[in-house]
Amino acid sequence: MDDRPERKGKLDQPLHWPLWLRLAIMAGIAVWFVLDLYHGNSMWAAIAFAMFCYGAWTFFLNRPKTPDNPPH
Secondary structure (H helix, E strand, O other): OOOOOOOOOHHHOHHHOOHHHHHHHHHHHHHHHHHHHHOOOHHHHHHHHHHHHHHHHHHHHOOOOOOOOOOO
16 A cells, blocks of 8 residues: 555646656757757756756656556
């Protein structure tokens, strides 16, 4: 049994959950990070890296568990 409370945040909207969208967002942030790093903008690169880490945690590592008996 899972004791975690149900998540109710902006990223719980159905728009954010398809895999293709999560991968596209992460790819865009990764490109932003690489471009800023290449051009020597270390502050913006750090911000983009922080966004990438937060996105990886939110979109892939901290996903809510699916219910044992999903509705049909």
